[in-house]
Amino acid sequence: MPIEQQSTAASDHLQILIVEDNFINQKLLRMILAKRGHETDIAENGVEAVEAVLRKAYDLVFMDIAMPVMDGFEAARNIRDKMNSPHLPVIIAVTAYAREEDQIQSMASGMQDYLSKPFRIPHIDALLDKWTPYIHTYKSKV
Numbered sequence: 844m845p846i847e848q849q850s851t852a853a854s855d856h857l858q859i860l861i862v863e864d865n866f867i868n869q870k871l872l873r874m875i876l877a878k879r880g881h882e883t884d885i886a887e888n889g890v891e892a893v894e895a896v897l898r899k900a901y902d903l904v905f906m907d908i909a910m911p912v913m914d915g916f917e918a919a920r921n922i923r924d925k926m927n928s929p930h931l932p933v934i935i936a937v938t939a940y941a942r943e944e945d946q947i948q949s950m951a952s953g954m955q956d957y958l959s960k961p962f963r964i965p966h967i968d969a970l971l972d973k974w975t976p977y978i979h980t981y982k983s984k985v
Contacts, residue, residue, distance in 0.1 A: 855975055857881045857902040862892040862918065863937065864910045868960070872905060875967055889913025893921045901932040902978045906954065908938040908945065916952040923953035930981070933974050 859881050863869045873883045884899070886892040888910045896904065904922070908915040919934050936949035936957040949957050956974070958966060 855880065855979075857971075857975065857978060858900065859883045860886060860892065860895055860899075860901045860904045860932070862886045862889065862904060862910070862915065863907045864888060865907075868907075868937075868962070871962060872967075875962070875964060879968075879971065889915060889918030889921070892918045893925065896922050896932060897925060900930050903974060904932045904934045905937050905958065906934050908936055908940075908949070915954075916948060919949075919953040933978060935970060935974075 859876055861869055861872050861876075861883050863872065863885070864887050869885050869887075873885065876883050884895060884901075886895050889906075890913045892904065892906065892915075893913070895901070906915040906919055910918075913921075915936060915938075919936075922934065923931065933956070934954040936946075936954045937960065938945055938949070938957060939960040946957050956970060958970060
């Protein structure tokens with residue numbers, strides 16, 4: 844499936860952290876987001892994710908759920924608990940499971956949305972369309 848180039852206004856540019864332990868998924872999501880004009884960084888587990896978010900102000904985090912060292916649920920809780928900045932990132936759970944209980948657990952751990960694997964470009968675009976206005980409105984008030 845070709846990855847389409849999306850026209851993204853400069854004001855839509857987001858700083859995104861991809862938290863994923865699978866190299867292929869990292870590269871695929873990074874490529875999709877780069878084609879849309881977003882800057883991305885990679886963390887391979889929850890510990891790296893928490894450290895990255897405490898170092899840099901991300902607008903959005905795509906957080907894999909099942910990872911070594913620290914899973915996505917614990918990482919999201921840690922980010923919410925440790926952030927001193929008034930600008931908390933939107934955290935989107937990334938999961939191979941589409942079960943309702945996984946979605947509920949994601950929300951309970953501090954994530955705002957979810958993305959199912961395998962990645963589908965229309966789903967990624969829909970999430971970006973949904974959260975970008977919120978992020979820009981929130982950033983303008985900070």
